[in-house]
Structures are given as C-alpha cells and as structure tokens.
Amino acid sequence: MKEYQFNWIYRGFQIEVFLVCKGNKEAQKVAGISGYFIKNYCFVYDTKTVECIKNPNKLFARFGNYGGEASYFLDKDKKVEFLELEVLKGIIDKHRINNPTCRDTIENFKQLNALRGYT
Numbered sequence: 001m002k003e004y005q006f007n008w009i010y011r012g013f014q015i016e017v018f019l020v021c022k023g024n025k026e027a028q029k030v031a032g033i034s035g036y037f038i039k040n041y042c043f044v045y046d047t048k049t050v051e052c053i054k055n056p057n058k059l060f061a062r063f064g065n066y067g068g069e070a071s072y073f074l075d076k077d078k079k080v081e082f083l084e085l086e087v088l089k090g091i092i093d094k095h096r097i098n099n100p101t102c103r104d105t106i107e108n109f110k111q112l113n114a115l116r117g118y119t
Helices: 024-031 035-041 050-054 068-072 085-098 102-116
Strands: 002-010 013-021 043-046 060-063
Touching: 002 024, 002 035, 013 024, 013 050, 013 068, 013 085, 024 035, 060 085
Parallel strands: none
Antiparallel strands: 002 013, 002 043, 013 060
C-alpha cells in the first residue's frame, strides 16, 4: 500500500488531500486524477497517516495553507484534524455562503443576467 498526497484549490482554499491505495491505477480511479498528475504533482510514499491506513481507498483532507481565511477554522495550538474530503468541502461551502469569492460573485451575476434575458 502507498500513500498519495497532493494539493487542490477548492473555492479559494488550499487543501491537502491524502489517499492510501494499492497502486497508481487505483489512485486515479478513486481520486479522479490522471496518471500525469500523479507522476508530476503527487507525493507518493509509504503509508503513515493513521486515518488513511484505517480507511484505504477513501479521500481525506485538511487545510493546506494555515493563513488567511483558513484561520477561521483552525486553532493554532491544536493539531489539524484530517477530515473526509466531502466533509471539508461542506465546511468550506457553508463559509462561502456568507463570504463569497470574486468568482462566486461573477457566477451569480451571470445567472441573474441569464434569468433576466441579458446576454
């Protein structure tokens, strides 16, 4: 078993994603990434993350950048917890309801203009 680690940007937050599985093909299928991405952007090493070892073939994540907006969710004195990727995305989505990014605002304007018949 190997552990794969890579970074994604999700709605303005950098998140570190961790996955334990048997090989590259399986990692591609579970994470939805390409072999090129694994070869060039993933760190692959022997398993060490306890949460991932207990739950192979499941994506776990934590905030990758501890400054800026991520500090709303983090206590600097505590160890950053690993969460399932979908749970972390849910936390970020709830935060984005009250604190939209520029991209969110532009998309909302596009949707409103489409409803109004503007092009």
